[in-house]
Amino acid sequence: MPRWRRTHTCGELRESHIGQTVVLNGWVNTYRDHNIFVFVDLRDRYGMTQLVFEPERGLELFRQAQELRSEWVIAVRGTVARRLPGKENPDLATGTVELKVEDMQVLNRCPTPPFEVVEITEEAKERKREKVREKGKELEGREEQLANEELRLQYRYLDLRRPSLQRILGLRHRLNKVIRDYLDARGFLEIETPLLGRSTPEGARDYLVPSRLFPGSWYALPQSPQLYKQLLMVAGYDKYFQIARCLRDEDLRADRQPEFTQLDLEMSFVDREDIFHVIEGLTAEIFQKCLGVTIPLPLPRLSYPDAMLRYGTDKPDLRYGLEIVDLCGVVPQTEFRVFHEAVASGGKVRGLNARGAAEAFSRKGLDELTEHAKRFGAKGLVWIKVEGDKLTSPIEKFLPPPAQQALRQALGASPGDLLLIVADQEEIVCQALGNLRTRLASLLNLVDPNKPDFKIAWIVDFPQFLWDDEEKRWVANHHPFTAPLEEDWEKLERDPAGVRAQAYDLVINGYECGGGSIRIHNPELQARVFAVLGMTPEQARQRFGFLLDALRYGAPPHGGIALGLDRWVMILAGTTNIRDVIAFPKNQKARDLMTGAPAPVDPKQLKELGL
């Protein structure tokens, strides 16, 4: 091999190397056999270099070159040469030179791959289109499309050869490095915590691991290192972080995998502002070093109630407006029974203004919007088209002139606008309008996928508890160790719904990218919170005894946050599919199509585990 060890990578050669004898190793990306020349684009993760084979270098070598096929692995030795004038390839970083091959070793052959690994850049496509146009031919409808994702996941090692996936994994590496450097420079310690732990109630479904030595007992894989990091605070490791794998046995989504990675972080002797400060600095650093984008600081903050009112969600996409407006004040002037009934029964009437969108939606389009709203529990959707000084709507006859005037004013309506209104219980109004808002943004192309735009905000003042109608009890909104706002402590027992938590989420472009809180460091307060959650002291002791004990042994005030790194990479990379940012992801049923996991095991293994 030493004779064939590469001297350069496939992305490296430039005009300065002209005349040098070099060795390249890589995969055959494409080959072009011209009878008297063979061109090969040799690819590795650094780039691509054009190889030229000519018969005068030896017929044996040339015949070998004609045999080359996609994805063969080869080593070549040759002389770097300037390309002929006018034959440069502007799509390649190495496009001014080529390698005149003098010797070659086929390191491995490859059967015809199940799908093409070759990736054509947008620039190359555009150049091709231009060429076709010059020749006066019609542009053929041949657009590159990726093979079925199922197939690509099955042959993940082939799909991962694609430059765009290699770029994303490179970005992911860079993100990890920026985080480690940033936190290291500020005195944080990276500490690992166990994967085999104890199952805790509340929260997501655990992945369980049977114990061989204690038949019938189980470890749980961590949903997050939450408890351990609090214990580290008690232990005096006042600035901790970990890039930690977390596992939750819940159903998957486009932005959710059963195993994912968090930047887990915790600090002692801090309040919310200290956490914000660290994370805002880190956020700016990440965007600067990964994308060269400057994020203005401090980051804006939005209270949970405000977010719910204006955007219908606690993770609003702030890249566009379409803000929701409360219209309860306008209802008395209308004669629409549905509005009056909603308000009378404690519900809300709210709407939003899709500016200039009246033309964009036909009757059919409006029906589709209505269907969309209904999917989230709304009984209907009121639409109003603003046409000059006239309002066109199915409920027009219930809107006397004063009501029309008031609606226009409340929603800031101008001619050409489309107003959409939902009346129902508040939760449903929020869900319906919140989802309508994102739907409209997509239909109206309010977000340009090719123009990087990052709107980052903190969501604060979450409620401490939510009522679980199924279990008929209060559940922790964030988690049971979150500290309530001090001024709300007195409400704990008499008005749980009114207790605000010292919790915060970090939202980027509509994705929840982080969440954390100031924790409870006082065992009495912790016991009171457990009580609200319906846990008896005995249950609390049984489940979290070690934490309650630790809090008694000199726990410092502390708090922290966890960032969902997979989602960060998604946003940095501009993809909407979490599988694009994980080297070996699971499919939607949590299967690994490449290895076949999960799979049955040998009965012998089960017997050893007492199963």
Place this chain on the structure above:
RNA sequence: GGGGGCGUAGCUCAAUUGGUCAGAGUACCGGACUGUCGAUCCGGUGGUUGCGGGUUCGAGUCCCGUCGCCCUCGCCA
């Protein structure tokens, strides 16, 4: 568990209302070609239309079931 979408050649897709429709591009194989770069040109191989059943003179197309994949609701402290 519910809702929606998809499944046709190795790959990406097409195939009026059920009626020579099983096709195109690409890949692959063979040939031509003195500078290509998604090479081009000529020719060829390649299909149990996911699987099973049904309706029909006739099913890729309609019906029922089933499997797989994607999106989504529930779920995800």
